[in-house]
Amino acid sequence: MIWAVLSLIALLAALWLALPFLRKRQMETLESDSILSVYRDQAEEVERDLESGMITEAEFDAAQAEIEARTLKAARRMDSGLSVSGQMPVMAGSIIAFTLAAGLAAYSQLGRPQIPDMALADRKEEVLIRRAEGGDIKSRITLLEEATEETPDDFDTWWMLARSYASIEEHAGAAEAYKHAARLSNDNPGVLSAYAEALTQANGNKVPPAARIVFEQVLRESEVPDPRARYYVALAKAQAQDFDGALHDWAMLAADSKPSDPWMGMVRRDIVNMVKFTEGDVLNYLPNASDEEIIASGGEVKPPDTGAMAARIVDLQIALDADPKNWEGWMEMAELQAVLGMTDAARATIETGKSHFEAAPFVLQQFDTALAILDGEERRGPDAEDIASAQEMTAEEQADMVDGMVAGLALRLEEDPDDVAGWVMLIRSYDVMGRADRAEAAYDTAANFFADRPEDLRAIRLETGYGAN
Amino acid sequence: MLKFLCSALVALTLATPAFSINPGEMFEDPAQEARAREIGRQLRCMVCQNQSIFDSNAGLANDLRVLVRERMLEGDTDDEVLSYVADRYGDYVLLEPTKSAKNAILWLTPAGALIFGLLGFALYIRQRKEPQAVEALTDADRAAAKHLLKQRDSKP
Amino acid sequence: MYAEIGHFALILALVAAVLQSVIPIWGVRAENAAAMRFADNAAQIQFLGVAVAFAMLTRAYVVSDFSLVNVAMNSHSAKPMLYKVTGVWANHEGSMLLWVLILTLFGVLISIFGRSVPVTMRSVVLAVQAMIGVAFLLFILLTSNPFDRLPNPPLDGQGMNPLLQDIGVALHPPLLYLGYVGFSTAFSFAVAALVRGQVDPSWARWMRPWVLLAWAGLTAGIALGSWWAYYELGWGGFWFWDPVENASFMPWLLGTALLHSAIVVEKRASLLAWTILLAILTFALSLIGTFLVRSGILSSVHAFANDPERGVFILLILCIAIGGALTLFAARTNKLTEGGYFAMVSREGGLLLNNVLLSAATAIVFVGTLYPLALELVTGDKITVGAPYFNQAFLPVFGFAMMFAAIGPFLSWKRANKTRAARLTTLAAVTTATLGVVIIAIFGVPDVVSLFGIAVALFLAVATLIDLGQRIGIGKSPFATSLRRMVGLPRSAWGLYLGHLGLAIAAAGVVAAGLWKVEEIQVTQIGTPVSVGAYEFTLTGVESAKGPNYQSSLATVTVTRGGDFVTNLHPERRWYPVEKKPTTEAGIVTVWHGDYYAVLGDPAAAGGFVTRYYYNPGVPWMWLGAVIMTLAGLISLADRRLRVGVPSAQRRLAAQPAE
Incomplete structure (x- = not known):
């Protein structure tokens, strides 16, 4: 194919080259003719110069004589006449043959006819695949996007596309893809819930009404309540100032979940933060709250109830005497003893426990770990820190959450400004967030509204410390 | 006193020197600064194409500028600064080549070219003798020539 | 396949060039009209081939076809489209292709618009042009082929130096090459004249438009390059005297001389040998410039010695072309009969003196540019020749050339009226001095060099305007008559006035920029x-x-x-x-x-x-001056006289019945 095209091009070029030798008869002009026309023009110019008075008569004559001498010289040297030529088929044939042969031969040496053009646009697929293989999510997304165009009814493609978007925090793109996936899955609650979550994240972690409706629909329709939906419905409540409702829902979710469930970190964290905001008692919602959580929620850690602990030790002793094959019992007893400061007793308990499990390497290992902890830091559990760090929100997440709640409050006050406590809370929140400008703006808005109710305004002023001057 | 030197050294350690001259390295006295620039314009940035160190933002140029100012603070005259730098970095840094034997051809070129050209011009003009007379054309010749020149008029 | 078509088209251009450099010469010897005519057809195919190759390379850049090594090395898919296109010639291979494209463009223009040139001359000119084409096409295909391929292209290209991603630098090479390469036509005309042993006023007239075109292109190209340096390098400088700049400036200086000496040939049939020599040397400087820039010898003599393939190839082309032409010149020059006599004080004398000064200026730039290379090759010493040297050596000579450019037009052909010339010169000098005093009164006394610069620029401008006034008879005849005369001035006269005024304005700009910055x-x-x-x-x-x-x-x-x-x-x-x-x-x-x-x-x-x-x-003012000079060249190019001479006999003969 390429050789045909190249040969055709070469042939056309060769024909054009040979054309002068294929013409029947041609003449060329006398060279002196061209020369004479130049001198003719020079003579005319000199005449014009004379007419316009730029040269004198004498100068004109001299110039004229010079031009005439030149003219005669050219005319005398004049060539024999025309150069004429007729058709020269042999010459033409040679030129055509030479052009074709030389051109194609040189190309076969230099060219790479087997390599096709590879414009980037045509290589898009290849480029994307190579990039996606290299772990480039964006290329993967482009590939999946294309796949969804080809097979718009394939659930898996949409689902993977949504997941890919979510992994690079393109929440809007993820929401759009989840929407298609949800449609194709006949509104499978899990997919719907993922969709609504993406909507929420795309909205800066504030649950939009549409997402809340979807979450609530999911909760209504699924047999086992979807924990994600439960979590977000609670978040929506929090963002709509229903703090008690939110805390209640989260507490229920925490109670229904295993401590190892992946969402528990988020739930515990939110409960702690919310409690801190409402100044409640975290143990009401998280009975097993750790000391760190209690402190983070603004509560105080009660000293351990030594009496109850001692009683429990006695109970355990009785139970273990009856059934020593309960290693968790041994561990609990050692732990309680350690907490009460009876370190030696705790060691003894563990050694006794070990003696009952000599054939169980896993259990022995647990005991050894406990011993190591006893010998090292007396009290702290091995994963207390991990829990704490899991519960710690990043500053950004925390700010997001507080922002969401404050924004909700501000919105509500805009619709219904007749709420002294609400204003106080809003202004204080801004103040705590370090947004004095907003706090002042909020105070001004409130002052406008309460202009004819000086007592209320005074209350706000006293409570917040704003508007003093 | 050496404040500018310190900041210049700091600037050196940065990855991207932004500018041919950093304000930090400059003298506060305008006259001294002008002198520094005058010297700088005669030194070549070694990694550039014929740019002076005051026109280049390469790190090496910066290095040389600091050196120039350092020498000036030591009380060197302009020529002393230039020869100090040339001793350390070679004649290559001097934008104006030294007027030494090895550069004789270079420095003799301008005068040589001019003298050679003017001499040629004079000789050319002289050797051309005024022709006895312009080869006098006979009247017949002139008529023939005029005929040739007018030919076009006769043609349609 | 497009890329391969481009490659093949380039090879076809080489084949056409080979034929074009042989057959027309034979045709002239054998007085065979068809073989002479063949030069036109071959020039067209040669151009078409290179143009197709260039278009295909451009296409590869536009669509980012990284299977071409050249594209992969020098482009990037994220580049704006404009710089994808200009990237074609922002690298060695592409710029050489552009070089040849412009060379063949001049060939095809001569084959189409050079009909006034008799075919006996034209075919030899085109044959010489084709020899240069053969040399450079071989150079491209054998050492710098832009169509080298990669079977497994990379995902993206290497990009392009951002300094070059700029409209000024993008348009700079085409204009520069228009000048650089355009002087090949002067070379070809000169060699053709030597081959045919015949130089006369008509020859100068046939050559002149091509030299004008090249000169205008080079003027604009140099100005554009300088403008780019001015705003992109970011310190307000515009001329470094670096070897790359000098490489384009030398052909400009000598080309300016050629432009003026060709006038003497045309008007007076004098200075024939000198003009031929200038034509050869001007193109020689273009080739030397190409060698300097393309061989890499400038960045490092050692780098060149380690990878000498390209440099040696160009050097070989240079030696053959220039050596051959000069040998031919030496052999034939005594056969040239000098024409009309002129006195020393005459237009011819002035133009010749100016030629001498411009040539001396060129020699200074030449030595200043090549001396460090020569010294390093011979002794191993590395020195730099920078602005201080050129300012001391070049500027005075060029300043004197400008002063003679001011006086020259006062002199009439053959033998000038010395009283009149002296009177006008005095008038110009007094006016200049008066204006100079006003300037000093306003701005203060500058240093001596600047004073000289101001004086020269003012003097050139004033003298040029005085000459224009004389020519149209201002003050002597009614204003309306003067105005009518001014409108009626031939375009070549406008070329003179605008060219000289442009130079004066540009020089004034240079002086002011140095003095009051x-x-x-x-x-x-x-x-x-x-x-x-x-x-x-x-x-x-x-x-x-x-x-x-x-x-x-x-x-x-x-x-x-x-x-x-x-x-x-x-x-x-x-x-x-x-x-x-x-x-x-x-x-x-x-x-x-x-x-x-x-x-x-x-x-x-x-x-x-x-x-x-x-x-x-x-x-x-510098840019304005450069624009005016470029325009002056183009206006001269449009002069009626450069279009006459289309043979009328051809029509007459063609109308005769066949024998």
Whole structure:
């Protein structure tokens, strides 16, 4: 194919080259003719110069004589006449043959006819695949996007596309893809819930009404309540100032979940933060709250109830005497003893426990770990820190959450400004967030509204410390 | 006193020197600064194409500028600064080549070219003798020539 | 397949060039009309071949076909389309292809528009042109082939130096080559004349338009390159005397001489041998420039010695072309019969003297450019020849050339009226002195060199205007008559006046820029004014912006004078992530007397930004002068006289019945 095209091009070029030798008869002009026309023009110019008075008569004559001498010289040297030529088929044939042969031969040496053009646009697929293989999510997304165009009814493609978007925090793109996936899955609650979550994240972690409706629909329709939906419905409540409702829902979710469930970190964290905001008692919602959580929620850690602990030790002793094959019992007893400061007793308990499990390497290992902890830091559990760090929100997440709640409050006050406590809370929140400008703006808005109710305004002023001057 | 030197050294350690001259390295006295620039314009940035160190933002140029100012603070005259730098970095840094034997051809070129050209011009003009007379054309010749020149008029 | 078609077209161009350099010469010897005519057809195929190759390479850049090594090495898919296209010639292979494209373009133009040139001459000219074509096409195909392929192309290209991603530098090579390569026509005409042993006024007239075109292109190209350096390098300088610049400046100087000596040949049939020699040497300088830039010898003599393939090839071309032409010149020059006599004080004498001065100036630039290379090759010593040398050696000679350019037009052909010339010269000198005193009174006494510069520029401008006034009889005849005469002036006369005026304006700009430039470098806080001469520059804000393939900090600098708003400047600092290189884009606003110029640097450690502020008076005059000179060349090109001489006999003979 390429050789045909190249040969055709070469042939056309060769024909054009040979054309002068294929013409029947041609003449060329006398060279002196061209020369004479130049001198003719020079003579005319000199005449014009004379007419316009730029040269004198004498100068004109001299110039004229010079031009005439030149003219005669050219005319005398004049060539024999025309150069004429007729058709020269042999010459033409040679030129055509030479052009074709030389051109194609040189190309076969230099060219790479087997390599096709590879414009980037045509290589898009290849480029994307190579990039996606290299772990480039964006290329993967482009590939999946294309796949969804080809097979718009394939659930898996949409689902993977949504997941890919979510992994690079393109929440809007993820929401759009989840929407298609949800449609194709006949509104499978899990997919719907993922969709609504993406909507929420795309909205800066504030649950939009549409997402809340979807979450609530999911909760209504699924047999086992979807924990994600439960979590977000609670978040929506929090963002709509229903703090008690939110805390209640989260507490229920925490109670229904295993401590190892992946969402528990988020739930515990939110409960702690919310409690801190409402100044409640975290143990009401998280009975097993750790000391760190209690402190983070603004509560105080009660000293351990030594009496109850001692009683429990006695109970355990009785139970273990009856059934020593309960290693968790041994561990609990050692732990309680350690907490009460009876370190030696705790060691003894563990050694006794070990003696009952000599054939169980896993259990022995647990005991050894406990011993190591006893010998090292007396009290702290091995994963207390991990829990704490899991519960710690990043500053950004925390700010997001507080922002969401404050924004909700501000919105509500805009619709219904007749709420002294609400204003106080809003202004204080801004103040705590370090947004004095907003706090002042909020105070001004409130002052406008309460202009004819000086007592209320005074209350706000006293409570917040704003508007003093 | 050496404040500018310190900041210049700091600037050196940065990855991207932004500018041919950093304000930090400059003298506060305008006259001294002008002198520094005058010297700088005669030194070549070694990694550039014929740019002076005051026109280049390469790190090496910066290095040389600091050196120039350092020498000036030591009380060197302009020529002393230039020869100090040339001793350390070679004649290559001097934008104006030294007027030494090895550069004789270079420095003799301008005068040589001019003298050679003017001499040629004079000789050319002289050797051309005024022709006895312009080869006098006979009247017949002139008529023939005029005929040739007018030919076009006769043609349609 | 497109890329391979381009490659094949380039090979076909070579085949056509080979035929074109042989057959027409045989045709002239054998007086065979068809073989002479063949030169036209071959020139067309040669051009078409190179044009197709160039188009295909451009296509590869546009669609980012990285299976071409050249594209993969020099382009990037994220580049803006404009710079994808201009990237074609921003690298060695592509620029050589552009070189040959322009060479063949001149060939095809001669084959089409050179009909006034008799075919006996034209075919030899085209044959010589084709020999150059053969040499450079071989060079491209064997050492610098832009169509080398990669079977497994990379995902993306290597990018392009961001400094080159600029409209000024993008258009610079085509214009420069138009001049550079355009002088090949002068070479070909000269060699053709030597081959045929015949030089006469008509020859000069046939050659002249091609030299004019090349000269105008080179003028514009040099100015554009200088303009690019001025605003892209970011310190207000415009000419470095670096070897690459000199490489384009030397053919310009000698080409200017050629342009003037060709006038003498045309008018008086004198200076024949000299003009031929100039034509050969001008193109020789173009070839030397190509060698300097393309062999890599400038960056390092050692790099050249280690990878000499390309450099040696060009050097070989250079030696054969120039050596051959000069040998031919030596053999034939005694056969040239010099024409009309002229006195020393005459137009011819003035033009010749000017030629001598321009040639001396060229020799100075030549030695200054090549001396360091020669010295390093011979002794191993490395020296630099920079601006101080050229300012001392070149400027005085060029200044004198400008002064003679002022006086020359006062002299009439053959033997000048000395009284008249002296009277006009005195008038010009007195006017210049008066104006000079006014300038000194306003601006103060400058240094001697600047004073000389001002005097020369003023003198040239004044003398040129006086000559124009004389020519149209101002003061002697009614104003209306003068005006009518002015309109009726031949275009070549306008070429003279505008060319000389343009030079005077440009020179005035250069002097003013050197003399009155104000420069302030400092760390500025936003809102704090800095005084720059009579002006205050205030950095009013810096914003981040995103370009097509770069990030940038865009500043606004407000210029005021005595509190009155003058203008806003927008200097920019760009970062090209692909190439990992920063560039500065100066913020420039041009007014009639100069440029306000601001450059933004890095943020300073202690807050604020490093800034450089300039007031550059006269700089716009340089560009204006260059534009006027270019226009002067083009206007001359449009002169009626350059179009006459289309043989009328042909029609007459063609109308005769066949025998």
